[in-house]
Amino acid sequence: MVADNHQMLFAERALLIDGWAEDVVFSVDVEGRIASLEQGVSPGSARCLGGPVIPAVANLHSHAFQRAMAGLTEVAGQGDDSFWTWREEMYRLVSLLTPDDVVAIAAKLQVELLKGGFGRVAEFHYLHHEADGRPYAEPAEMSLAMLWAAEQSGIGLTLLPVFYAHSDFGGAAPTAGQRRFIHDVDGFLTLLHGLVGPCRAAGARLGLAFHSLRAVTGDEIAAIMKTVPGHAPIHIHVAEQEREVEASIAHSGRRPVERLYDIADVDDRWCLVHATHVTDAEVAMIAHSSAIAGLCPTTEADLGDGIFPGSEFLAADGRFGIGTDSHVATSVAEELRILEYGQRLRDRRRNRMAARPGASVGRSLFDHALAGGAQAAGVAEPGLSVGARADLVVLDGRSPYLASVDGDAILDRWIFGGVGPLVRDVMIGGRWLVEDGRHPEEEGIDRAFATALARLKA
Incomplete structure:
Protein backbone atom coordinates (compact mmCIF):
# COMPACT_ATOMS: atom_id res chain seq x y z
CA MET A 1 0.00 0.00 0.00
CA VAL A 2 1.37 3.41 -1.02
CA ALA A 3 1.14 6.10 1.66
CA ASP A 4 -1.35 8.88 1.06
CA ASN A 5 1.35 11.56 1.04
CA HIS A 6 3.21 10.00 -1.89
CA GLN A 7 2.94 11.61 -5.30
CA MET A 8 1.56 9.20 -7.86
CA LEU A 9 2.67 9.78 -11.47
CA PHE A 10 1.68 7.99 -14.67
CA ALA A 11 3.72 7.95 -17.89
CA GLU A 12 2.63 6.27 -21.10
CA ARG A 13 6.31 5.89 -22.01
CA ALA A 14 9.32 6.10 -19.69
CA LEU A 15 13.01 5.35 -20.02
CA LEU A 16 13.73 3.27 -16.92
CA ILE A 17 17.12 2.07 -15.75
CA ASP A 18 16.67 -1.17 -17.75
CA GLY A 19 15.11 0.37 -20.85
CA TRP A 20 11.89 1.81 -22.23
CA ALA A 21 8.61 0.80 -20.59
CA GLU A 22 4.95 1.58 -21.25
CA ASP A 23 2.12 2.57 -18.92
CA VAL A 24 4.29 3.19 -15.88
CA VAL A 25 3.08 4.36 -12.46
CA PHE A 26 5.69 5.89 -10.15
CA SER A 27 5.18 6.78 -6.54
CA VAL A 28 7.48 9.50 -5.17
CA ASP A 29 7.91 9.70 -1.40
CA VAL A 30 8.30 12.76 0.82
CA GLU A 31 12.10 12.39 0.63
CA GLY A 32 11.94 12.88 -3.14
CA ARG A 33 12.77 9.28 -4.06
CA ILE A 34 10.97 6.77 -6.23
CA ALA A 35 9.25 4.49 -3.72
CA SER A 36 7.58 2.13 -6.17
CA LEU A 37 7.31 1.57 -9.89
CA GLU A 38 4.82 -0.54 -11.83
CA GLN A 39 4.71 -1.20 -15.57
CA GLY A 40 1.78 -2.06 -17.82
CA VAL A 41 -0.85 -0.65 -15.48
CA SER A 42 -3.65 1.90 -15.76
CA PRO A 43 -3.16 5.37 -14.30
CA GLY A 44 -5.92 5.15 -11.71
CA SER A 45 -5.73 8.34 -9.64
CA ALA A 46 -2.12 9.08 -10.61
CA ARG A 47 -1.22 12.37 -12.29
CA CYS A 48 -0.89 11.73 -16.03
CA LEU A 49 2.34 13.22 -17.33
CA GLY A 50 2.29 15.04 -20.64
CA GLY A 51 4.82 13.08 -22.65
CA PRO A 52 7.71 10.60 -22.60
CA VAL A 53 9.64 10.57 -19.31
CA ILE A 54 13.44 10.37 -19.19
CA PRO A 55 15.95 10.83 -16.35
CA ALA A 56 17.50 14.27 -15.85
CA VAL A 57 21.20 14.54 -16.76
CA ALA A 58 23.97 16.05 -14.62
CA ASN A 59 25.86 18.92 -16.25
CA LEU A 60 29.48 18.22 -15.32
CA HIS A 61 31.12 21.58 -16.11
CA SER A 62 29.85 25.11 -15.54
CA GLY A 378 29.80 12.55 -7.30
CA VAL A 379 26.21 11.37 -6.98
CA ALA A 380 24.53 7.98 -6.95
CA GLU A 381 23.99 5.86 -10.03
CA PRO A 382 21.44 7.73 -12.15
CA GLY A 383 18.24 6.55 -13.75
CA LEU A 384 14.60 5.89 -12.92
CA SER A 385 14.37 2.95 -10.53
CA VAL A 386 13.04 2.19 -7.07
CA GLY A 387 15.14 3.99 -4.46
CA ALA A 388 16.58 6.50 -6.92
CA ARG A 389 16.09 10.23 -6.53
CA ALA A 390 13.10 11.42 -8.52
CA ASP A 391 15.03 13.55 -11.05
CA LEU A 392 13.01 13.31 -14.23
CA VAL A 393 12.23 15.20 -17.40
CA VAL A 394 8.90 15.07 -19.23
CA LEU A 395 9.29 15.69 -22.95
CA ASP A 396 6.40 17.38 -24.71
CA GLY A 397 3.96 14.75 -25.91
CA ARG A 398 2.01 17.42 -27.78
CA SER A 399 4.77 17.45 -30.40
CA PRO A 400 3.79 15.36 -33.42
CA TYR A 401 7.48 14.55 -33.86
CA LEU A 402 7.51 12.71 -30.54
CA ALA A 403 3.98 11.34 -30.74
CA SER A 404 4.80 9.51 -33.97
CA VAL A 405 7.77 7.49 -32.62
CA ASP A 406 8.60 5.09 -29.81
CA GLY A 407 11.63 3.88 -27.88
CA ASP A 408 15.05 5.22 -28.76
CA ALA A 409 13.65 7.16 -31.72
CA ILE A 410 12.24 9.57 -29.11
CA LEU A 411 15.79 10.52 -28.12
CA ASP A 412 16.91 10.70 -31.74
CA ARG A 413 14.05 13.12 -32.51
CA TRP A 414 14.85 15.24 -29.45
CA ILE A 415 18.59 15.44 -30.09
CA PHE A 416 18.77 15.47 -33.88
CA GLY A 417 15.33 16.51 -35.09
CA GLY A 418 15.81 20.25 -34.79
CA VAL A 419 12.21 20.60 -33.68
CA GLY A 420 12.61 23.28 -31.02
CA PRO A 421 12.42 23.09 -27.21
CA LEU A 422 10.79 19.81 -26.19
CA VAL A 423 11.25 19.82 -22.40
CA ARG A 424 7.80 20.31 -20.88
CA ASP A 425 8.16 19.52 -17.16
CA VAL A 426 11.08 18.82 -14.81
CA MET A 427 11.00 17.22 -11.35
CA ILE A 428 14.12 17.30 -9.17
CA GLY A 429 14.16 15.46 -5.87
CA GLY A 430 10.39 15.11 -5.98
CA ARG A 431 9.74 18.83 -6.59
CA TRP A 432 8.24 20.13 -9.80
CA LEU A 433 10.63 22.89 -10.85
CA VAL A 434 9.38 23.32 -14.41
CA GLU A 435 5.74 22.83 -15.37
CA ASP A 436 4.59 23.44 -18.91
CA GLY A 437 7.82 25.30 -19.58
CA ARG A 438 7.64 27.64 -16.58
CA HIS A 439 9.66 27.82 -13.35
CA PRO A 440 7.73 29.05 -10.27
CA GLU A 441 10.38 31.67 -9.39
CA GLU A 442 11.03 32.70 -12.97
CA GLU A 443 9.69 36.26 -12.84
CA GLY A 444 11.83 37.30 -9.87
CA ILE A 445 14.90 35.51 -11.22
CA ASP A 446 14.46 37.23 -14.59
CA ARG A 447 14.17 40.66 -12.97
CA ALA A 448 17.34 40.18 -10.95
CA PHE A 449 19.19 38.91 -14.03
CA ALA A 450 18.08 41.91 -16.11
CA THR A 451 19.25 44.25 -13.36
CA ALA A 452 22.66 42.57 -13.22
CA LEU A 453 23.14 42.73 -17.00
CA ALA A 454 22.17 46.40 -17.06
CA ARG A 455 24.69 47.20 -14.32
CA LEU A 456 27.45 45.27 -16.06
CA LYS A 457 26.80 47.13 -19.30
CA ALA A 458 26.92 50.57 -17.67
Missing part, protein backbone atom coordinates in the same frame (compact mmCIF):
# COMPACT_ATOMS: atom_id res chain seq x y z
CA HIS A 63 31.30 28.59 -15.09
CA ALA A 64 27.95 30.20 -14.27
CA PHE A 65 29.04 33.85 -14.49
CA GLN A 66 30.08 33.40 -18.13
CA ARG A 67 26.41 33.15 -19.15
CA ALA A 68 26.43 36.96 -18.94
CA MET A 69 28.90 37.01 -21.88
CA ALA A 70 26.88 34.80 -24.24
CA GLY A 71 26.79 36.35 -27.72
CA LEU A 72 29.01 39.32 -26.79
CA THR A 73 32.37 38.06 -28.07
CA GLU A 74 31.42 37.64 -31.73
CA VAL A 75 33.25 40.69 -33.13
CA ALA A 76 36.42 39.91 -35.06
CA GLY A 77 39.68 41.23 -33.68
CA GLN A 78 42.76 42.47 -35.52
CA GLY A 79 44.42 39.05 -35.64
CA ASP A 80 43.40 35.42 -35.31
CA ASP A 81 40.79 35.18 -32.57
CA SER A 82 41.14 32.21 -30.21
CA PHE A 83 40.54 31.06 -26.66
CA TRP A 84 43.31 33.41 -25.59
CA THR A 85 41.69 36.53 -27.05
CA TRP A 86 38.28 35.46 -25.69
CA ARG A 87 39.88 35.11 -22.24
CA GLU A 88 40.70 38.82 -22.12
CA GLU A 89 36.99 39.68 -22.46
CA MET A 90 36.21 37.15 -19.73
CA TYR A 91 38.73 38.84 -17.44
CA ARG A 92 37.03 42.19 -18.10
CA LEU A 93 33.69 40.75 -16.96
CA VAL A 94 35.31 39.16 -13.91
CA SER A 95 36.61 42.54 -12.79
CA LEU A 96 33.04 43.90 -12.54
CA LEU A 97 31.10 41.14 -10.82
CA THR A 98 29.63 41.45 -7.33
CA PRO A 99 28.24 38.57 -5.25
CA ASP A 100 24.72 39.78 -6.03
CA ASP A 101 25.52 39.67 -9.75
CA VAL A 102 26.79 36.10 -9.41
CA VAL A 103 23.61 35.01 -7.63
CA ALA A 104 21.42 36.61 -10.29
CA ILE A 105 23.36 35.21 -13.26
CA ALA A 106 23.69 31.73 -11.76
CA ALA A 107 20.02 31.45 -10.80
CA LYS A 108 18.94 32.48 -14.30
CA LEU A 109 21.37 30.04 -15.87
CA GLN A 110 20.19 27.21 -13.64
CA VAL A 111 16.56 27.74 -14.66
CA GLU A 112 17.68 27.60 -18.30
CA LEU A 113 19.60 24.39 -17.62
CA LEU A 114 16.54 22.80 -16.03
CA LYS A 115 14.53 23.71 -19.12
CA GLY A 116 17.28 22.11 -21.21
CA GLY A 117 16.95 18.74 -19.46
CA PHE A 118 19.69 19.06 -16.83
CA GLY A 119 18.87 18.21 -13.21
CA ARG A 120 22.21 18.93 -11.54
CA VAL A 121 25.16 21.17 -12.30
CA ALA A 122 28.80 20.82 -11.26
CA GLU A 123 30.01 24.37 -10.73
CA PHE A 124 33.75 24.76 -11.45
CA HIS A 125 33.98 27.84 -9.26
CA TYR A 126 37.16 29.91 -9.38
CA LEU A 127 35.82 33.44 -8.75
CA HIS A 128 36.67 33.85 -5.05
CA HIS A 129 37.82 37.34 -4.06
CA GLU A 130 37.09 41.05 -4.27
CA ALA A 131 37.95 42.93 -7.47
CA ASP A 132 41.36 43.91 -6.12
CA GLY A 133 42.17 40.35 -5.10
CA ARG A 134 41.58 40.75 -1.36
CA PRO A 135 39.46 38.10 0.35
CA TYR A 136 35.94 39.10 1.30
CA ALA A 137 35.20 39.49 5.02
CA GLU A 138 33.54 36.11 4.56
CA PRO A 139 36.17 34.28 2.48
CA ALA A 140 33.53 31.93 1.04
CA GLU A 141 31.26 34.80 -0.08
CA MET A 142 31.26 33.86 -3.76
CA SER A 143 30.84 30.15 -3.06
CA LEU A 144 27.90 30.91 -0.79
CA ALA A 145 26.44 32.93 -3.67
CA MET A 146 26.37 29.74 -5.73
CA LEU A 147 24.53 27.91 -2.94
CA TRP A 148 21.98 30.71 -2.71
CA ALA A 149 21.40 30.66 -6.48
CA ALA A 150 20.77 26.90 -6.38
CA GLU A 151 18.34 27.37 -3.51
CA GLN A 152 16.35 29.76 -5.71
CA SER A 153 16.36 27.56 -8.78
CA GLY A 154 16.11 24.17 -7.04
CA ILE A 155 18.67 22.52 -9.30
CA GLY A 156 20.98 19.91 -7.79
CA LEU A 157 24.42 21.42 -7.17
CA THR A 158 27.89 19.91 -6.97
CA LEU A 159 30.15 22.76 -5.85
CA LEU A 160 33.77 22.53 -6.99
CA PRO A 161 35.88 25.31 -5.43
CA VAL A 162 38.90 25.74 -7.68
CA PHE A 163 42.52 25.97 -6.60
CA TYR A 164 44.26 28.50 -8.88
CA ALA A 165 47.72 29.86 -8.03
CA HIS A 166 49.74 30.66 -11.18
CA SER A 167 49.48 32.03 -14.70
CA ASP A 168 51.53 29.37 -16.50
CA PHE A 169 53.61 26.24 -16.14
CA GLY A 170 56.45 26.32 -13.64
CA GLY A 171 54.64 28.42 -11.04
CA ALA A 172 54.61 31.69 -13.00
CA ALA A 173 53.19 34.66 -11.09
CA PRO A 174 49.48 35.35 -11.72
CA THR A 175 48.41 38.27 -13.86
CA ALA A 176 46.23 41.18 -12.77
CA GLY A 177 43.24 39.64 -14.57
CA GLN A 178 43.56 36.51 -12.42
CA ARG A 179 43.78 38.16 -8.99
CA ARG A 180 40.19 37.29 -8.01
CA PHE A 181 40.99 33.58 -8.47
CA ILE A 182 44.22 33.15 -6.52
CA HIS A 183 44.87 31.14 -3.33
CA ASP A 184 47.86 29.62 -1.63
CA VAL A 185 47.42 26.04 -0.44
CA ASP A 186 46.54 26.93 3.16
CA GLY A 187 44.02 29.56 2.11
CA PHE A 188 42.35 27.19 -0.30
CA LEU A 189 42.09 24.40 2.26
CA THR A 190 40.54 26.84 4.73
CA LEU A 191 37.94 27.75 2.09
CA LEU A 192 37.28 24.13 1.20
CA HIS A 193 36.88 22.88 4.77
CA GLY A 194 34.71 25.88 5.64
CA LEU A 195 32.23 24.90 2.93
CA VAL A 196 31.50 21.43 4.33
CA GLY A 197 28.76 22.66 6.67
CA PRO A 198 27.05 25.11 4.29
CA CYS A 199 26.99 22.53 1.49
CA ARG A 200 25.55 19.89 3.80
CA ALA A 201 22.87 22.33 4.99
CA ALA A 202 21.99 23.27 1.40
CA GLY A 203 21.88 19.67 0.18
CA ALA A 204 24.76 20.35 -2.20
CA ARG A 205 27.61 17.95 -2.99
CA LEU A 206 31.10 19.31 -2.29
CA GLY A 207 34.15 18.39 -4.34
CA LEU A 208 37.11 20.40 -5.59
CA ALA A 209 38.96 21.32 -8.74
CA PHE A 210 42.44 22.25 -9.87
CA HIS A 211 42.13 24.88 -12.56
CA SER A 212 44.76 23.38 -14.89
CA LEU A 213 48.38 22.31 -14.90
CA ARG A 214 49.14 25.84 -16.03
CA ALA A 215 47.67 27.20 -12.79
CA VAL A 216 48.92 24.65 -10.23
CA THR A 217 52.15 22.78 -9.58
CA GLY A 218 52.60 19.10 -8.86
CA ASP A 219 53.64 19.86 -5.28
CA GLU A 220 50.47 21.90 -4.72
CA ILE A 221 48.30 19.09 -6.08
CA ALA A 222 50.02 16.63 -3.75
CA ALA A 223 49.60 18.89 -0.70
CA ILE A 224 45.88 19.39 -1.33
CA MET A 225 45.18 15.75 -2.19
CA LYS A 226 46.46 14.70 1.26
CA THR A 227 43.35 16.29 2.80
CA VAL A 228 40.73 15.30 0.21
CA PRO A 229 38.08 12.77 1.32
CA GLY A 230 38.26 9.54 -0.68
CA HIS A 231 34.79 10.04 -2.17
CA ALA A 232 35.07 13.68 -3.28
CA PRO A 233 34.87 14.43 -7.03
CA ILE A 234 38.01 16.07 -8.43
CA HIS A 235 38.02 18.06 -11.68
CA ILE A 236 40.71 19.71 -13.81
CA HIS A 237 40.93 21.45 -17.18
CA VAL A 238 43.47 19.60 -19.32
CA ALA A 239 44.74 19.73 -22.93
CA GLU A 240 42.05 22.18 -24.04
CA GLN A 241 44.25 24.15 -26.44
CA GLU A 242 47.24 23.29 -28.64
CA ARG A 243 49.23 26.15 -27.11
CA GLU A 244 48.75 24.55 -23.69
CA VAL A 245 50.12 21.25 -25.00
CA GLU A 246 53.14 22.97 -26.53
CA ALA A 247 53.85 24.88 -23.30
CA SER A 248 53.58 21.70 -21.24
CA ILE A 249 56.08 19.90 -23.46
CA ALA A 250 58.44 22.87 -23.32
CA HIS A 251 58.24 22.94 -19.51
CA SER A 252 58.35 19.25 -18.59
CA GLY A 253 58.88 17.26 -21.77
CA ARG A 254 55.44 15.74 -21.22
CA ARG A 255 52.02 16.44 -22.70
CA PRO A 256 49.40 17.69 -20.17
CA VAL A 257 47.55 14.38 -19.77
CA GLU A 258 50.83 12.46 -19.49
CA ARG A 259 52.06 14.97 -16.90
CA LEU A 260 48.84 14.73 -14.88
CA TYR A 261 49.13 10.95 -14.68
CA ASP A 262 52.77 11.33 -13.64
CA ILE A 263 51.92 13.48 -10.62
CA ALA A 264 48.45 12.32 -9.51
CA ASP A 265 46.71 9.03 -8.84
CA VAL A 266 43.92 9.60 -11.39
CA ASP A 267 40.96 7.29 -10.85
CA ASP A 268 37.18 7.30 -11.14
CA ARG A 269 36.87 10.35 -8.86
CA TRP A 270 38.47 12.52 -11.54
CA CYS A 271 36.90 14.43 -14.39
CA LEU A 272 39.32 15.61 -17.09
CA VAL A 273 37.57 18.58 -18.62
CA HIS A 274 37.98 18.99 -22.41
CA ALA A 275 40.99 16.68 -23.00
CA THR A 276 40.64 17.84 -26.59
CA HIS A 277 44.23 17.39 -27.77
CA VAL A 278 45.16 13.86 -26.77
CA THR A 279 47.13 11.07 -28.43
CA ASP A 280 46.00 7.48 -28.84
CA ALA A 281 48.12 6.56 -25.83
CA GLU A 282 46.48 9.26 -23.73
CA VAL A 283 43.02 8.11 -24.85
CA ALA A 284 43.87 4.64 -23.56
CA MET A 285 45.31 6.12 -20.36
CA ILE A 286 42.13 8.03 -19.53
CA ALA A 287 39.86 5.12 -20.41
CA HIS A 288 41.88 2.64 -18.36
CA SER A 289 41.79 4.89 -15.26
CA SER A 290 37.95 5.09 -15.36
CA ALA A 291 38.17 8.89 -15.18
CA ILE A 292 35.46 10.87 -16.94
CA ALA A 293 36.24 12.95 -20.02
CA GLY A 294 34.27 16.14 -19.41
CA LEU A 295 33.18 17.27 -22.87
CA CYS A 296 31.68 20.71 -23.52
CA PRO A 297 31.03 20.60 -27.28
CA THR A 298 29.29 23.95 -27.82
CA THR A 299 31.93 25.87 -25.85
CA GLU A 300 34.77 23.97 -27.51
CA ALA A 301 33.25 24.86 -30.88
CA ASP A 302 32.64 28.49 -29.89
CA LEU A 303 36.26 28.92 -28.76
CA GLY A 304 37.75 27.06 -31.72
CA ASP A 305 39.43 24.60 -29.35
CA GLY A 306 39.22 21.52 -31.55
CA ILE A 307 37.38 18.19 -31.67
CA PHE A 308 37.70 15.52 -29.00
CA PRO A 309 38.42 12.01 -30.44
CA GLY A 310 35.03 10.71 -29.36
CA SER A 311 34.68 7.60 -31.49
CA GLU A 312 38.21 6.46 -30.56
CA PHE A 313 37.48 7.08 -26.88
CA LEU A 314 34.31 4.96 -27.04
CA ALA A 315 36.23 2.19 -28.78
CA ALA A 316 38.61 2.20 -25.79
CA ASP A 317 35.61 1.88 -23.41
CA GLY A 318 36.08 5.43 -22.19
CA ARG A 319 33.53 7.21 -20.03
CA PHE A 320 32.30 10.73 -20.77
CA GLY A 321 29.73 13.27 -19.72
CA ILE A 322 28.73 16.70 -20.98
CA GLY A 323 28.87 20.22 -19.63
CA THR A 324 27.87 23.62 -20.91
CA ASP A 325 31.01 25.41 -19.63
CA SER A 326 30.67 29.04 -20.85
CA HIS A 327 26.96 28.52 -21.59
CA VAL A 328 26.63 29.58 -25.20
CA ALA A 329 24.06 26.78 -25.11
CA THR A 330 22.09 25.37 -22.18
CA SER A 331 20.49 22.11 -23.29
CA VAL A 332 21.33 18.42 -23.18
CA ALA A 333 20.15 17.96 -26.75
CA GLU A 334 22.37 20.69 -28.20
CA GLU A 335 25.53 19.49 -26.46
CA LEU A 336 24.98 15.91 -27.62
CA ARG A 337 24.13 16.96 -31.16
CA ILE A 338 27.26 19.10 -31.51
CA LEU A 339 29.36 16.30 -30.02
CA GLU A 340 28.17 13.85 -32.67
CA TYR A 341 28.31 16.36 -35.52
CA GLY A 342 31.91 17.24 -34.67
CA GLN A 343 32.86 13.58 -35.12
CA ARG A 344 31.01 13.48 -38.45
CA LEU A 345 32.71 16.60 -39.76
CA ARG A 346 36.14 15.31 -38.75
CA ASP A 347 35.63 11.80 -40.15
CA ARG A 348 33.31 12.63 -43.08
CA ARG A 349 31.10 9.76 -41.96
CA ARG A 350 27.76 9.49 -40.17
CA ASN A 351 26.62 7.95 -36.87
CA ARG A 352 30.02 7.98 -35.18
CA MET A 353 29.06 7.65 -31.50
CA ALA A 354 26.66 4.70 -31.69
CA ALA A 355 27.33 1.94 -29.19
CA ARG A 356 27.26 -0.79 -31.85
CA PRO A 357 25.90 -1.47 -35.35
CA GLY A 358 22.15 -1.00 -35.36
CA ALA A 359 22.15 1.10 -32.17
CA SER A 360 20.53 4.52 -31.86
CA VAL A 361 23.10 7.32 -31.75
CA GLY A 362 20.82 9.41 -29.55
CA ARG A 363 20.38 6.62 -27.01
CA SER A 364 24.11 5.86 -26.95
CA LEU A 365 25.00 9.49 -26.37
CA PHE A 366 22.30 9.92 -23.74
CA ASP A 367 23.29 6.83 -21.78
CA HIS A 368 26.93 7.95 -21.64
CA ALA A 369 26.01 11.50 -20.64
CA LEU A 370 23.69 10.22 -17.91
CA ALA A 371 26.20 7.82 -16.35
CA GLY A 372 29.25 10.02 -16.87
CA GLY A 373 27.56 13.13 -15.53
CA ALA A 374 26.50 11.37 -12.34
CA GLN A 375 29.99 9.96 -11.78
CA ALA A 376 31.66 13.32 -12.34
CA ALA A 377 29.17 15.08 -10.06
